[in-house]
Amino acid sequence: MSPTLTDAGVAASDPSDGLAVLEQRGSTAETFGIPLAVLAEVTHRCPLQCPYCSNPVELERGGSELTTEEWKKVLTELAEIGVLQIHFSGGEPTARKDLVELVQHASDVGLYSNLITSAVLLTKERLGALADAGLCHVQISFQGNEPVVADRVAGLKNAHQKKIEVARWTRELDLPLTVNAVMHRQNLHQLSDIIQMAVDLDADRLEVANVQYYGWALKNRAALMPTMAQIEEASRIVEEAEVQLKGILAIDYVVPDYYALRPKKCMGGWGRQFFNISPAGKILPCHAAETITGLEFLSVRSNHSIAWIWQNSEAFNRYRGTGWMKEPCKSCEFREIDFGGCRCQAFALTGDAGNTDPACTLSPAHEEIFKQAEREAAADNNRFLYRNFAGGTLETEGEHGA
Amino acid sequence: MAALRSRNISVSETSRPILPRHAKLKFDETRQRWVILAPERVLAPDDIAVEVLQLCDGVRSVEQMIDRLAEKYAADRGAIGTDVIAMLQDLADKGFLTEAREKTS
Numbered sequence: 064m065s066p067t068l069t070d071a072g073v074a075a076s077d078p079s080d081g082l083a084v085l086e087q088r089g090s091t092a093e094t095f096g097i098p099l100a101v102l103a104e105v106t107h108r109c110p111l112q113c114p115y116c117s118n119p120v121e122l123e124r125g126g127s128e129l130t131t132e133e134w135k136k137v138l139t140e141l142a143e144i145g146v147l148q149i150h151f152s153g154g155e156p157t158a159r160k161d162l163v164e165l166v167q168h169a170s171d172v173g174l175y176s177n178l179i180t181s182a183v184l185l186t187k188e189r190l191g192a193l194a195d196a197g198l199c200h201v202q203i204s205f206q207g208n209e210p211v212v213a214d215r216v217a218g219l220k221n222a223h224q225k226k227i228e229v230a231r232w233t234r235e236l237d238l239p240l241t242v243n244a245v246m247h248r249q250n251l252h253q254l255s256d257i258i259q260m261a262v263d264l265d266a267d268r269l270e271v272a273n274v275q276y277y278g279w280a281l282k283n284r285a286a287l288m289p290t291m292a293q294i295e296e297a298s299r300i301v302e303e304a305e306v307q308l309k310g311i312l313a314i315d316y317v318v319p320d321y322y323a324l325r326p327k328k329c330m331g332g333w334g335r336q337f338f339n340i341s342p343a344g345k346i347l348p349c350h351a352a353e354t355i356t357g358l359e360f361l362s363v364r365s366n367h368s369i370a371w372i373w374q375n376s377e378a379f380n381r382y383r384g385t386g387w388m389k390e391p392c393k394s395c396e397f398r399e400i401d402f403g404g405c406r407c408q409a410f411a412l413t414g415d416a417g418n419t420d421p422a423c424t425l426s427p428a429h430e431e432i433f434k435q436a437e438r439e440a441a442a443d444n445n446r447f448l449y450r451n452f453a454g455g456t457l458e459t460e461g462e463h464g465a
Numbered sequence: 466m467a468a469l470r471s472r473n474i475s476v477s478e479t480s481r482p483i484l485p486r487h488a489k490l491k492f493d494e495t496r497q498r499w500v501i502l503a504p505e506r507v508l509a510p511d512d513i514a515v516e517v518l519q520l521c522d523g524v525r526s527v528e529q530m531i532d533r534l535a536e537k538y539a540a541d542r543g544a545i546g547t548d549v550i551a552m553l554q555d556l557a558d559k560g561f562l563t564e565a566r567e568k569t570s
Binding site: 097099100144145147148173175177199200202237238239241267268310 | 486487489493504507558
């Protein structure tokens with residue numbers, strides 16, 4: 064007898080996916096059930112400067128961040144409306160001095176807490192305090208498997224060594240560890256070594272996440288876009304590792320959608336399974352949603368409850384379900400499978416978030432972006448624009464050795 | 466690799482399984498059903514899995530769990546035992562059960 068353990072969703076590869084089973088009674092797109100997991104971007108401040116940062120290009124300053132009391136109120140409200148897991152993310156969440164207090168509060172109200180961190184600001188003592196506060200899981204981002212590539216991508220010296228150290232403390236504290244490796248043209252050659260590194264660090268999970276091109280990553284697309292050959296090789300390596308490491312390391316693999324045939328079911332569908340909260344308290348359908356101009360996102364500081372914003376705000380309802388779709392999505396047999404792909408990508412590449420995501424071969428723009436990706440990958444211009452509050456800083460000639 | 470292996474337990478009647486700290490069995494009031502919360506996942510166990518998991522406190526042995534279930538359901542102990550061990554092993558393989566360890570260090 065094998066127990067029926069229905070997977071209600073893996074929230075990683077698709078940060079979002081969370082609901083299928085728990086809300087299977089009706090169509091989720093119609094019922095707008097409260098998400099199982101919510102991403103709290105508690106700050107945009109971060110000591111790293113990764114050129115593919117998922118934060119918006121217009122970063123929210125420290126002064127506009129929600130206060131400790133405001134975040135606690137948010138956590139309480141989330142638990143009350145049925146959210147089960149909270150991901151503390153950023154920016155770098157440990158840059159907030161009150162993080163231990165926030166994790167403790169999450170535990171107190173019954174939320175399962177994940178820490179999504181670059182790890183570089185953590186001390187052993189602070190990690191221990193987070194564990195004592197009830198932290199359930201730690202996810203550490205890695206930029207490569209060794210310092211030369213990794214520190215250059217992060218734009219911070221000694222970052223890699225520090226990450227390795229914190230990963231070890233995490234396992235010493237018996238906290239489960241996920242290694243998150245963001246992959247692109249300039250580190251894909253390290254993939255096998257990164258997998259081995261995750262095994263050596265005694266990680267439970269490895270996310271092999273190819274860069275998705277919005278915001279900062281879109282600005283850096285020419286420096287990051289992999290070649291088709293690299294992607295084929297990466298897929299082969301992951302497939303082999305999945306077989307070899309079954310029961311030792313779970314691998315979630317996110318393919319770069321420029322080279323895909325079908326678009327990703329981004330966020331499990333807009334406003335369907337996921338929302339995140341920005342440092343200043345804005346409730347967003349995804350962390351890149353603010354790149355779409357012309358949408359107004361309400362904040363927890365408004366007069367509305369979080370549940371009201373999720374269910375009724377114009378921004379969430381604009382691209383919910385399938386009613387907003389134009390052709391070729393409108394009559395497409397896959398429209399409820401991928402919900403037309405990613406709204407942010409459609410906006411970034413076509414100027415209209417209501418268009419089909421060009422990652423889809425059925426999009427009239429697909430051929431052009433596919434060719435563009437190939438051209439950029441082949442041109443091999445490797446200079447980064449580093450992410451910062453000043454709108455980005457171009458890597459100097461001396462720095463980039465590649 | 467030693468640490469890795471210690472995470473995967475082999476379930477027998479003498480085992481005293483318990484949920485690891487990163488797997489939490491919880492009743493979800495909003496959706497009115499039991500869930501297991503795990504890193505990046507929410508699982509919906511069926512009623513039998515919930516009943517068995519609730520017995521896994523790290524003190525009670527599998528033998529005692531089987532006795533209890535056999536009595537409750539007035540069922541054949543041999544059959545129940547096979548089923549319960551298979552279920553626990555499956556949960557353990559998925560990372561939702563570990564064994565209460567003697568404090569040796």
